[in-house]
Amino acid sequence: MIKVKAYADLTKYITKEQGKFETNFNNKGKEFTVEEIINYYGIPREKIQIILVNGLHSDVKTVVKDGDTVVFFSPVGGG
Numbered sequence: 001m002i003k004v005k006a007y008a009d010l011t012k013y014i015t016k017e018q019g020k021f022e023t024n025f026n027n028k029g030k031e032f033t034v035e036e037i038i039n040y041y042g043i044p045r046e047k048i049q050i051i052l053v054n055g056l057h058s059d060v061k062t063v064v065k066d067g068d069t070v071v072f073f074s075p076v077g078g079g
Contacts, residue, residue, distance in 0.1 A: 002027050003069040004037060010074050013043045027066060034070060035060035049075040 005022040006014045014023045025037055034051055038060065050073040051058045064070055 001025065001066065002032070002037070002064050004041070005069065005071045006043075007072070008074040008076065010043060010047060010072050013041045025070075027064075029066060031063050031065045033060065034058060034062045034064060037064070037070060038072075043072065047074050048072050 002025040003022060004014055004025050007021060011021045015021070025032075025040070034053065038045060038048065045060070050071075051060070051062070052069075052071040052073075053062050053064055054068055058070075
């Protein structure tokens with residue numbers, strides 16, 4: 001399994017439960033790119049500002065496998 005986490009307005013793409021920000025992607029032992037996971041969940045690419053894989057900055061071409069954690073952050077604004 002690959003753990004997928006999303007924050008801010010991206011949570012709605014990975015789970016139907018309000019307040020929950022993570023889910024497991026059953027990769028069945030196969031490797032996937034981050035881009036394939038984004039496409040699977042239907043997350044618009046332009047809504048993702050930061051991608052982390054196992055705590056390291058990554059991009060859509062990064063390959064992930066069993067036991068990895070992928071985290072998506074949307075752009076944030078502040079004042």
